[in-house]
Structure formats: structure tokens, C-alpha cells
Amino acid sequence: MLIDHFPPAGLRLRTPRLELRLPGTEELAALADVAAEGVHDPAYMPFRIRWTELPPAERARSVVLHHWSLLGQWTPHAWKLPLTVFRDGAPVGVQLLKASDLAVTTECSTASWLGRRHQRQGIGSEMRAAVAHLAFTHLGATELVSSAFTDNAASLGVSAKLGYADxxxxxHEDRGRLRVIRRLRLTRQAWLERERPEVTVDGVTPCLELMGLGLPAASDHDRPHPGA
Incomplete structure (x- = not known):
């Protein structure tokens, strides 16, 4: 089975509304279709890499190729986990969790995108809360970092809701003009002090060695965590 050779294929994160996991082939195609439909208002660019400006067919293909490239470059010292976010069985976006030398740095970082028609429904904060739970409860992380342009109200709102600090x-230069990114950091202590959605995790123990870690930080299947 694939999980025998690449254990992250069996990793599952579940919240009250969402499931986060690596997609199958046809699910990846459906995720690419979500990107082709649109990720943000064309008048505003929330990303440093302007991949969403590609024509729809090329944008969809870039999602597929980028997903495969991240998994293909995986090592225990530096890895990027591009979890597809599912709602009611259908993909709605991507929540990335990544780390370098996690056993030493105890720091993870995140990035994400969400199909435009799935926005403004609280999904963005729920999916980031899911990987925060994975990082803090199972991977031994002590800090989680993120960033967003200073005019990206949606992303900054998610960070504020979860307790990130500046x-x-x-x-950065962007086509001849200055754009400023705010870096944000969430400590495990600040995360513990906030209410957060219930999250359950399956399949993490077989992944730990491939993530450069030893023993699990918690049981493989943890109890739902309603908050502090």
C-alpha cells in the first residue's frame, strides 16, 4: 500500500466541518478545478507568487504540478505537507504545513488558499486551527508562524482569531511598487489559552520518522479538544 512507502498518505485531520488529507488522483483534479474557478477578487493579489493570474487551465495544471513537486522534494530535514481541505467530501482549498529541522527548531509555518466561493464561511480559520492542533499536539512544535500582506484583511483576521502576535x-517590491508583509507568530501557550474547534488526528505516528521526529507528542488518535 502507498502508506507503507509514504505514511503521510494515511494522515487524516478532522474538524466539525472539514477533513484535511492528501488527495487521490481524481480528488487532485477536482481541487485543480476549484482553483480554475477562482481564488480571489481579480482586482487584488494576496500572493507573492502570482500563480492565480495564469489562465484557468494553466492555473489548474499548476496546482497539480505544485502538489506533486512538494511531495517529491520531501526529506526528514525539510518537508511541506500540502493537505487538501474537504467539506462534505468535496475539495475546497489547500492548507499547507511545513517545517525545517523540526526536532531542533520546534517551529512550523503555514500557507493556504481557498476557492472563492467557499470563502467568508469560517473555513479558513477552521482549517488553520486543524494544522495548529497537529503541530502543537502531535509534532512537538512550540511556535507556528504565518505571514500576509498588510492589506490582506481575510488572512490577518484568521491569524487574529487564533491568537497570533506580530x-x-x-x-517587497511588486511590479515597481512597495508591498509590506506582516509576519505573525503563534506560541503554544497562546494557542492553549484560546477556544478552538474540536480536532481529531489519525495516522500521525507512522509519519513521525519521515518528519524528522522520534516518539509522538501525543496518542495517534487523540480525543476531540474543545478548547482551554
Whole structure:
């Protein structure tokens, strides 16, 4: 079976409304279709890499190729886990969790996108809460970092809801103009002090070695965690 050779294929995160996991082949195609339909208002660019400006067919193909490339470059020292987010069995977006030398740094970072028609429904905060639970409860992380342009109200709102604190800024040139990114950091202590959705995790123990970790930080199938 695939999970015998690549255990993250068996990883499952579940919240009250969502399931996060690696997609099958046809599910990846359906995810690409979500991207082709649109990810944001064309008048605003929330990403540093402007992949959403590609024509719909090329945008869809880029989702497939990017997914495969992240898994193909995986090592225990540096990995990126591009979990597809499912609602009612259908893909709605991607929640990425990544780390470098996690056993030493105890830090993970996130990135995500959500199909435009699935936005403004609280899905963005629920899917990031799911990977925060994975990182803090199962992977031994002590801090989770994220970033967003200063005018990206939606992303910054998710971070504020989950308890992130400011961690500095970055200044970037974008087609001849300045754009500023806010860095954000969530500590495990701040996460523990917030209410958060119930999250259950299956299949994490076989993944730990491939993530550069030893013993699990918690049981393989943890109890739902309603909050502090």
C-alpha cells in the first residue's frame, strides 16, 4: 500500500466541518478545478507568487504540478505537507504545513488558499486551527508562524482569531511598487489559552520518522479538544 512507502498518505485531520488529507488522483483534479474557478477578487493579489493570474487551465495544471513537486522534494530535514481541505467530501482549498529541522527548531509555518466561493464561511480559520492542533499536539512544535500582506484583511483576521502576535515586517517590491508583509507568530501557550474547534488526528505516528521526529507528542488518535 502507498502508506507503507509514504505514511503521510494515511494522515487524516478532522474538524466539525472539514477533513484535511492528501488527495487521490481524481480528488487532485477536482481541487485543480476549484482553483480554475477562482481564488480571489481579480482586482487584488494576496500572493507573492502570482500563480492565480495564469489562465484557468494553466492555473489548474499548476496546482497539480505544485502538489506533486512538494511531495517529491520531501526529506526528514525539510518537508511541506500540502493537505487538501474537504467539506462534505468535496475539495475546497489547500492548507499547507511545513517545517525545517523540526526536532531542533520546534517551529512550523503555514500557507493556504481557498476557492472563492467557499470563502467568508469560517473555513479558513477552521482549517488553520486543524494544522495548529497537529503541530502543537502531535509534532512537538512550540511556535507556528504565518505571514500576509498588510492589506490582506481575510488572512490577518484568521491569524487574529487564533491568537497570533506580530513578529515584524518584510518589505517587497511588486511590479515597481512597495508591498509590506506582516509576519505573525503563534506560541503554544497562546494557542492553549484560546477556544478552538474540536480536532481529531489519525495516522500521525507512522509519519513521525519521515518528519524528522522520534516518539509522538501525543496518542495517534487523540480525543476531540474543545478548547482551554
Amino acid at each position: 513578529d515584524g515586517i518584510e518589505r
